[in-house]
Amino acid sequence: MPLQPTIIERLARARGDLRMGVPVVLTGEGQAMLCTAIEPLTADRLSALRALGPLELALTARRAETLKARAYDGDLARIAVPDDAGTGWLRALADPADDLRVPMKGPLRSLRDGTATLHRAALHLVKSAQLLPAALLVAIPSGLALADEHHLTLLPLADILPELARSSPLHDVIHARLPMQAAQAGRLHIFRPEDGGTEHYAIEIGRPDRSAPVLARLHSACFTGDVLGSLKCDCGPQLNAALAQMGAAGAGVLLYLNQEGRGIGLANKMRAYSLQDQGFDTVEANHRLGFEDDERDFRLGASILRQMGFSAVRLLTNNPRKIAMMESCGLTVTERVPLQVGQTAQNAAYLATKAAKSGHLL
Numbered sequence: 001m002p003l004q005p006t007i008i009e010r011l012a013r014a015r016g017d018l019r020m021g022v023p024v025v026l027t028g029e030g031q032a033m034l035c036t037a038i039e040p041l042t043a044d045r046l047s048a049l050r051a052l053g054p055l056e057l058a059l060t061a062r063r064a065e066t067l068k069a070r071a072y073d074g075d076l077a078r079i080a081v082p083d084d085a086g087t088g089w090l091r092a093l094a095d096p097a098d099d100l101r102v103p104m105k106g107p108l109r110s111l112r113d114g115t116a117t118l119h120r121a122a123l124h125l126v127k128s129a130q131l132l133p134a135a136l137l138v139a140i141p142s143g144l145a146l147a148d149e150h151h152l153t154l155l156p157l158a159d160i161l162p163e164l165a166r167s168s169p170l171h172d173v174i175h176a177r178l179p180m181q182a183a184q185a186g187r188l189h190i191f192r193p194e195d196g197g198t199e200h201y202a203i204e205i206g207r208p209d210r211s212a213p214v215l216a217r218l219h220s221a222c223f224t225g226d227v228l229g230s231l232k233c234d235c236g237p238q239l240n241a242a243l244a245q246m247g248a249a250g251a252g253v254l255l256y257l258n259q260e261g262r263g264i265g266l267a268n269k270m271r272a273y274s275l276q277d278q279g280f281d282t283v284e285a286n287h288r289l290g291f292e293d294d295e296r297d298f299r300l301g302a303s304i305l306r307q308m309g310f311s312a313v314r315l316l317t318n319n320p321r322k323i324a325m326m327e328s329c330g331l332t333v334t335e336r337v338p339l340q341v342g343q344t345a346q347n348a349a350y351l352a353t354k355a356a357k358s359g360h361l362l
Contacts, residue, residue, distance in 0.1 A: 007159040008168075012196035014153045015129040021045060024125070025140070025147040026118045028157025032143025035122040038094040038134040041087050049138050055081035056111060057093060058119040058135045063290030066096060067105055072112035078119055080109045081136070094134030096288040097271065100278055121157060124164050130265030133290040167299040168195035172307060178203075182243035183250075191304055198258040202304050203243070206251035210309040213334040215252035217242040217316035218301040220259045223266055232273070237341040242316050245337075253308065255301045262286070263295030298322055302329030 005013065014024045021040035026033050034049060038057070049055060057079040059069065064077035071077040079093070092098060093105055122135040140146050147154040175189040182205065189202040208214045219242065225235030239254075246252025261269025268289060275285035283293050302325065305313065312332040315323060316339045323333045 007155075007163060008195050010153055010155060011125075011160060011163055014125060014155055015196075017153055018126055018129045019131060022152070023049070024153045024155055025143045026121055026137075026155050026157065027143040028121075029115055029117055031115075031118065032140050032146075033118045033122075033137045034140050034146065034152075035118070035125070035135050035137045037126045037129065037131045038090050038136055039131045041090065041136065043087055046087055046090075046136075049136065050083075052138045052140055054138070055085075056119070056137045057081050057090065058116075058123050058137060059093065060123060060133050060290040062287045062292065063094070063096075063133065064110075066099065066288050067093060067108060069106075069108040070110040070112075072110055073116035073119070076116060076119055076123060078111040078116055080111055090134075090136065094132045094290075095271070096275060099288065117157060121155075121160060121164065125155075127264075127291075127295070128164075130268065132268065132271075163195070167297055167303065168193040168197060170194075170200065170300065170303050170307070173199070175202075175204075180243070180247075182240075182247035189304075189308070191307075193300075200258055200300055200304065201256040202308060203254040203256060204308070205243070205246040205249075205253070208251040208253060208310070213312040213314045213332070214305075214310050215246055215249055215316065215337065216305065216310070216313040217246075217252075217254045217339070218257060218298060218322055219254055220257050220262070220296060223260060224269075231344045232276075234341065234343065238339050241341045242339060245316065253305065253310070255304055257296070257298075257300055259296045259300075262291075262293070263297065264289070264291050294321070298325035299329055302326055302331050305331060 017024055018037045021036065021042060023034045023036040026035050034052065059077050059079060061071040061075050061077065064071045069077045069079060119137060122137055123133055126135050127133050143154060170191040170193050173190045173192045175187050178186045178188040180186045185206050187204040189204065191200045219239055222233060222235035224230035225233045226239050229236055242254055246254065260266045271289055272285035275288055276282065280288060286293060312334055313326065314335040314337050315326065315333050316337045318339055323336060326333050
């Protein structure tokens with residue numbers, strides 16, 4: 001029926017459910033599992049889930065490595081949850097904040113029988129909801145009946161896997177003239193994804209020639225650096241320098257992509273900052289949280305540039321991965337334009353880590 005939500009809309013609903021601590025039902029490969037995120041889990045809901053059967057905790061291999069838990073499934077670990085484990089125990093496994101104070105979390109028993117496909121989908125959903133990448137699952141006899149009885153969002157694996165793998169299409173909602181300090185002739189474009197996610201922006205300086213390579217930058221949102229002037233990163237100076245360079249050239253496009261903290265969200269970025277205060281570098285902090293070095297999706301930038309009529313760019317970046325992603329998406333990168341600004345005493349180690357571990361050309 002036209003009034004029924006599509007799978008894209010159900011996925012958006014599921015992300016909202018998970019952020020509020022409401023379970024969702026995953027089905028596929030002959031099984032059904034109830035899934036909820038660890039971060040907002042309450043004691044009452046944990047008790048209700050435990051009444052359904054043995055509980056399993058899904059953690060990424062990155063987090064499992066820190067906990068010395070075996071990741072038999074390669075990219076994730078399935079941990080058997082003890083009968084007496086409460087929300088505190090589960091959060092301690094999901095959140096590394098107290099790892100140094102309480103390093104021993106176990107003993108942990110990793111599961112190796114059966115399939116981990118539903119667990120993998122659960123972790124993908126929790127990550128996309130920008131929560132700590134840890135999910136609690138319990139097998140249930142009939143997913144459809146439980147979803148109907150408790151008004152839970154039902155997600156068949158065959159329907160959601162293609163959507164989880166692709167980058168959501170973006171639509172140009174509106175654009176209008178915006179005079180700026182960098183350039184009087186500026187326009188701001190708002191792009192909205194179909195999956196209900198955060199909007200992204202394109203700042204167009206002047207009237208760039210669509211038939212020639214455009215001076216462009218893919219800039220990931222950084223609230224702390226762009227707005228607060230944080231000295232822990234070089235994001236704010238890079239943003240301002242890129243706009244100034246485009247203004248001086250008379251033309252350019254800066255894409256402002258809302259992928260805070262290398263795609264993990266502001267809350268998790270602050271968790272990473274807290275871990276950095278404990279002595280870990282930026283990559284180590286992300287891994288301890290259960291994330292990869294960089295969770296951003298630069299296909300978003302390629303999609304926006306193509307929609308704006310560009311096929312070739314002179315890319316303002318120090319990150320070779322951005323160049324590779326642009327070219328893999330069909331855009332020609334005719335030149336890498338360095339953007340080396342903003343080094344401070346407070347971010348010297350951060351920049352050194354980006355160069356040594358993430359391949360940035362600094």
